[in-house]
Amino acid sequence: MSEQLIRQRGSIKGSLTxxxxxxxxxxxxxxLSDADVVQLRDRLLRVEDLYKQFNExxxxxEAVIDDAKLAEQHDERANFDNAYFKITAIAKIILTKYEEKDDNMSVHSSAAAFSNVASGSSSSKGVKLPVISxxxxSGSYENWLEFRETFESLVHQNEALTPIQRYHYLRASLEGSAAQVIKSVEFTAAGYEVAWQTLCDRYNNAKLLVHNHIKSIFxxxxxxxxxxxxxxxxVDDLSKHLRSxxxxxxxxENWDPLLIFIxxxxxxxxxLVExxxxxxxxxxxxxxNLKMFLRSRADLFRNHRVPD
Incomplete structure (x- = not known):
């Protein structure tokens, strides 16, 4: 058995410990403090890679071990599996308790900071601005422009926020494949700019964006x-994609005949007959003309209370 493989396995087990x-x-x-929650989330993401490393x-x-010692290696695998799944389950349960609280704090804190910057002295005048969500x-190209502009105005260009706060809000805003894009970027103040640029490099693809919006229209x-x-x-969906x-x-300018047909x-x-x-x-x-007709048609149904 390779001593190097044994050392690698020992290192992985040590990281899990x-x-x-x-x-x-x-x-x-x-x-837990906010910093503890963020650290636990990041550590959990990293430890998930340990499972893949251990299996490899x-x-x-097991490929080079004697058959007589194979049962011993199966026990090694079972022990690691039990320890891994037990502790990751505990970590996820802890995070679940803070997830909703964390999201709400992100929304309200970011909105408040954005409101203060945007409204100047409005808070001193007793004006309470509505919370901006x-x-x-999640990685859909057709939603990228809307997300980018909203996030930039609320967070990226918000001088009231520190880089690490911006990074926290960025992570809280990403889901699915989009979250995976910045998964390996270090959670530090300097890492925020890297993460945001990485995300923009992935999704600021004009050719793909146009393709996806046209596909959505069809x-x-x-x-x-x-x-x-x-x-x-x-009407709203069509208008949204055309604006994008x-x-x-x-x-x-000359797309009207095709858009009317679609x-x-x-x-x-x-x-259609009408x-x-x-x-x-x-x-x-x-x-x-078609939009005006459809809006009037919708108003007619609404006024006559035709159920949707």
């Missing part, structure tokens, strides 16, 4: 039953 001691110590404290090393050991981003929900809510959603395409410096194809038969009647009196219908 260190993590276990940290978790147990924080568990005994009952109440253990597989190599922190954006969430994939707008089809209305099977005419209701106010569904009609308004169709324009932000990406695409000229959509949008009309999403309408239920009754609304649109054909309405547009028959217009020599060259524009997209704005």
């Amino acid at each position: 260190s993590f276990t001691k940290f978790v147990e110590a924080k568990r005994a404290e009952h109440v 090393v253990q597989f190599e050991i 922190m954006p969430k981003f 994939s707008l929900d089809i209305i099977t039953k005419e209701t106010s809510g569904k009609i308004r959603k169709l 395409v324009e932000q990406l410096k695409q000229n959509i 949008t009309a194809s999403k309408l239920d038969p009754k609304t 649109w054909e009647k309405y547009s028959a009196e217009i020599e060259i219908p524009t997209l704005e």
Whole structure:
């Protein structure tokens, strides 16, 4: 058996033991500070990599071990599994208790800081601004521009926040594949700029962004039953994607015929017939004509209280 593999395995087990001691110590404290919560979250992310490392090393050991000693190695694996899953479960339970509190603090603290900067002396005048919700981003290109602009105005350009606070809010705002993009970036003041730039480098891809917004326009929900809510959603979704395409410096001035065709194809038969009647009196219908028609149609249904 390779002594090097044994040493590697021992180092991994030692790291798990260190993590276990940290978790147990924080568990005994009952109440954790914000720094403790952030540290526990980061340590948990790192210890998850230990499990992969252990399995890789253990597989190599088991591949070269004598059959007579294989049962002993299976015990090694079982002992590590038991220790790993037990302590990570405890860590996750501890974090769950603070997750909601942590998110709420992020939202209110960021909103308050942003409000103070944006409103100047409004707080001294007794004006209470509404709380601005922190954006969430899970890696969808069609939501990137909205997330980026909101996060930049609330956090990135907020001079009332320190870099480490900005990094904390950034981590709290990311989910799914987006969170994985900055997973390996160190949680430090200097690390924030690296993390934000890494995220921008990944998603500030104009070609992909335009592609995804156009794809979303073609994939707008089809209305099977005419209701106010569904009609308004169709108009709102279309407008949102077009605004994003324009932000990406695409000229959509001559897109009206195509957009009218796509949008009309999403309408239920009754609304489509009414649109054909309405547009028959217009020599060259524009997209704005269609939007106005649909908004009026939605208002009509709303006024007559047709359920969505």
